[in-house]
Amino acid sequence: MYTILKKELKGYYTSLSTYVYYAMFFLILGAYFVKSCLGSYSTEFGYYALSKAFAAVLLMAPLFTMHLLAQEKKNRTEQLLFTAPVSTMGVLLGKFLATAIVLLVPFVLSVGYPIYIAQCGKMSVTFLLGAYLAAILVCMVLLSVGMLVSSLTSNMVLAVILAYGVYLVVFLGKIIENFVPSEWLYHMLHSLSVYNIYYAMVSGIVRSGDVLYLCILAIFFFVVTWLVVEYKRLGLGQFLLRLVMGIAVCACLTGISMGTTKVYDCTAEHLLTFSKDTKSVVSNIGKDTDIYYLGERSRVNATYQELLAQYAKLNDKIHIHYKNVQSDQEFRSKYLANVSSVSETSMVVASDDKYVYLNADDYVSTIQTSTYSYKSTLELENQLTSAIHYVNSEDSQKVYYVTGHGESTLDTAFSNMLRMNNYELKELNLQEKLNSVEATIPEACTALLIDAPQTDYSEDEIDALKEYMNDGGRIFVAIDPLNEDLTRFDAFMEEYGLQLQTGVLVEGTENNYVYDTAYYLMPEIQSHAITKRLEDDHLSVLTMTSKGIKKNGNANGYTCTDLLTTSAKAFAKVSDFDNLNTKGEDDVSGSYSVATLSEKENAGKMILLTSDIFFNDEVDADCAGGNRQFFLSAVNYLAGNEDTGIMIPGKEVGDQVALYPNTSLNLVKVITIVILPLLMLVVGVLVVIGYRKNIVLKLQNKRKQKHEEKESISSDENTLD
Structure with missing residues (x-):
């Protein structure tokens, strides 16, 4: 050979x-x-x-x-x-x-x-x-x-x-x-x-x-x-x-x-490596669940196709289908009646009468991290697993969000996360509710969300919130740290031990802030049932610009527990804002809490978060979904549910980059x-x-050799003659 x-x-x-x-x-x-x-x-x-x-x-x-x-x-x-x-x-x-x-x-x-x-x-x-x-x-x-x-x-x-x-x-x-x-x-x-x-x-x-x-x-x-x-x-x-x-x-x-x-x-x-949440949720579903991939079967991305196949392997109740929605009008009218434009590679997850449309445009979230760089995160596993969990869940619980005072609304990633975890978001204009026949917060309210009000609440509204808390209500409050005009609302929170420090927090420890900006906080996570998932998954939280919560201990029998805190080197900036990173004479040293739980046995529970930027999708993507995980765990705690919600961190894509030297x-x-x-x-x-x-x-040498041999033979013959 x-x-x-x-x-x-x-x-x-x-x-x-x-x-x-x-x-x-x-x-x-x-x-x-x-x-x-x-x-x-x-x-x-x-x-x-x-x-x-x-x-x-x-x-x-x-x-x-x-x-x-x-x-x-x-x-x-x-x-x-x-x-x-x-x-x-x-x-x-x-x-x-x-x-x-x-x-x-x-x-x-x-x-x-x-x-x-x-x-x-x-x-x-x-x-x-x-x-x-x-x-x-x-x-x-x-x-x-x-x-x-x-x-x-x-x-x-x-x-x-x-x-x-x-x-x-x-x-x-x-x-x-x-x-x-x-x-x-x-x-x-x-x-x-x-x-x-x-x-x-x-x-x-x-x-x-x-x-x-x-x-x-x-x-x-x-x-x-x-x-x-x-x-x-x-x-x-x-x-x-x-x-x-x-x-x-x-x-x-x-x-x-x-x-x-x-x-x-x-x-x-590692797009095909499932989290423990996905394996647990999908393996334990008991109802037939259909995942419809919207697009031509011949054009399916190989990674998506294998991803769906891996879901089907986790449980034989999962069935994968490929649908051409252009030709299947019956399917379109049943599942996509409210969708104006269907993106190819989108999906529908359905079980019995419940279904979820997953828009392909939402699979990847992109944020700008600097002038010339961006960070993209693939959220498909989180969305798909959450959708499977949702369509297999029983009746949903209601989370009411208050309006009427310039409150913010949750960004898409946060609202979708609640919905997928079987929470139904409902709007509640508190003043209109008090003027109605049923002048109280609805009994069906599992938790009440107050997100960064811009104008103060009336005395009647404050009384309604107090009554709700006395009856065992659950409130999650996020405030705008730059708003100093909520006198009545701030006094309401003080009654539960949640007193705000004037000014904006500036962190003195480098590991506790991001983007080289000392008032963009990445707080320390304190051990608690609400933060356990963060600690287990090694996730961080970004509150960015925040106020400080003073530690008042007990108030009206309520016990306050810090969830997210600054380091001891932090201070509250109350004057001389032209020199934010320098502590002035009027500034107040910490440490401070930026998220605190106030609760009382047989009464209400309230969580105060001193940041409204916390709910920004881009900020959440920058901490790999840590903000969403904290919020979901907080809502589960307020609702009295076991913290088994689905919030799977996204996977960073497009990070396989190189800076090739321009000189060469x-x-x-x-x-x-x-x-x-x-x-x-x-x-x-x-x-x-x-x-x-x-x-x-070689040929010439052979010819030469043959020629010499002939001459030699001829010479020998002549000699004999």
């Missing part, structure tokens, strides 16, 4: 076509590297560049495989080759390995690109390895197919055409499968499609079954090639018997590998797009010219 391998490699590397392939590979690789990596500061080299360069393999592999056996037949050297002191399997293996080495050498050389990228930014190695694994395995499959085609004919042109035809069918499988009417047949074709497997691996979805399946395919076609070559020796009967046995073994191994497959999440952001950027572009491809061609031309010159010299 080694002799055959050496002979084949010598043939490849003295042929210009090998260097043309290398030049084409590095030209495509360089173009996409410059466009998608350097151009967009991305480090996802495997997905954006390497996967595109695989086109060079598709174009050139048939030209390499055509001569493996077809050329031997054409030159009538086949019998000579297979009667050499090397087994048939050894000959085929030598040819296969030689071609594999030639095809894979540029992939090995391309490792220099990610090494360069890793010096400039954050890169996921597992995501990159998925792309390399896909390229190597699919390359082996294509090579074995091309070798089989080459063994079937002595016409090299026909071998190339047939190989291209097979490749076309393989990579058009994505289109072909969508014309299959049967659902089970579609799933079978989809699972066995080499294109789908390649695309999934490149996207970071590596399944053990797929890896084994590609290896089985490569070995199967190689063995069939051996059977074709041995056909004359085996005879028709033995050939067919062994072929059928090979197909049966291949089918059995494929079935076993696919049936016992394990999914490895190699995505850069143009040089890198020239090297990758121009110099490397040209270098491959120049080396190829020099090698071929040198090889041919060497052949000419």
Whole structure:
């Protein structure tokens, strides 16, 4: 085998076509590297560049495989080759390995690109390895197919055409499968499609079954090639018997590998790795729940498709469907009657009569973290799990939010979170309610939300709030820290031990503020049932601009417990606001609380939060959903519910970025797009010219040697005469 391998490699590397392939590979690789990596500061080299360069393999592999056996037949050297002191399997293996080495050498050389990228930014190695694994395995499959085609004919042109035809069918499988009417047949074709497997691996979805399946395919076609070559020796009967046995073994191994497959999440952001909340909630649902993906099945994102499949694996009550809402008007009228524009990749989660529409535009939240940078967070797992939890829940509890005093309303992420956790938000204009027949806060009110009132409450409204608290009411209050005009409302909170310190808090400890701004607070989390989930999930909270709550201990029998606090180095800025970071004579030292619980046994509970920016979606995204988790735990505590609500932190996406040095950027572009491809061609031309010159010299030396031998013989004859 080694002799055959050496002979084949010598043939490849003295042929210009090998260097043309290398030049084409590095030209495509360089173009996409410059466009998608350097151009967009991305480090996802495997997905954006390497996967595109695989086109060079598709174009050139048939030209390499055509001569493996077809050329031997054409030159009538086949019998000579297979009667050499090397087994048939050894000959085929030598040819296969030689071609594999030639095809894979540029992939090995391309490792220099990610090494360069890793010096400039954050890169996921597992995501990159998925792309390399896909390229190597699919390359082996294509090579074995091309070798089989080459063994079937002595016409090299026909071998190339047939190989291209097979490749076309393989990579058009994505289109072909969508014309299959049967659902089970579609799933079978989809699972066995080499294109789908390649695309999934490149996207970071590596399944053990797929890896084994590609290896089985490569070995199967190689063995069939051996059977074709041995056909004359085996005879028709033995050939067919062994072929059928090979197909049966291949089918059995494929079935076993696919049936016992394990999914490895190699995505850069670990998008397929579920939280413990998702596993717990989905595993325990007892009702049939349908998830409808809105869009053409053929255009489903591979990551989303695998994500939905993983949900279905958690519980057999989960059923995944793909809906074309343009053609299914009945579905649209039932679930989307109030949706004016349906975005593709949106979803509907339904169980019995309850359903939720998940808008694809809300999957990713983006915030600007500085002048030139942004942070994007994928919320899909949180939204999907929360929707499953919601449609499987019983009657919802009502949270009333007060209006009539310029109060803020909850941002989308917070209101959706409450709804998904089976809380129904209801508006309550307190003054209008007091003027109505039922002049009290509704009995159905599980908790009352007062969010940053801008004008003061009337005496009647304050009395209604006191009565509500005395009857065991639950109130969550968030205030605007810059509003000093709520005299009656502030006095109402003081009766429950919640006295506000004048001024805005400035933090003196660097770890307790963000954005290099000392009054943008990231408070310390104190241990309590409300903050347990924050501590367990290692989440932080951002209150940003806040007031301080004085520690008054007991008031009217109510006990105050701090939930979020500043450090001891904080102070309340009450004057000289032009020098915010400097403590003045009138400023009051801390520490302070920025969120406090006031409660009394057999009476009411109130939570005061001294920040209104807390409810901003962008602020929440910047602390990975910590603000939402705190708010949800607080509402659950007020409502007397176990803190098992669903609030899964989002996963940061698009953070695989690099800052490529501008000083050398143009040089890198020239090297990758121009110099490397040209270098491959120049080396190829020099090698071929040198090889041919060497052949000419050898021929000349042979002729010279023959001529000298003739002269020597002639001289000897003359001497004898």
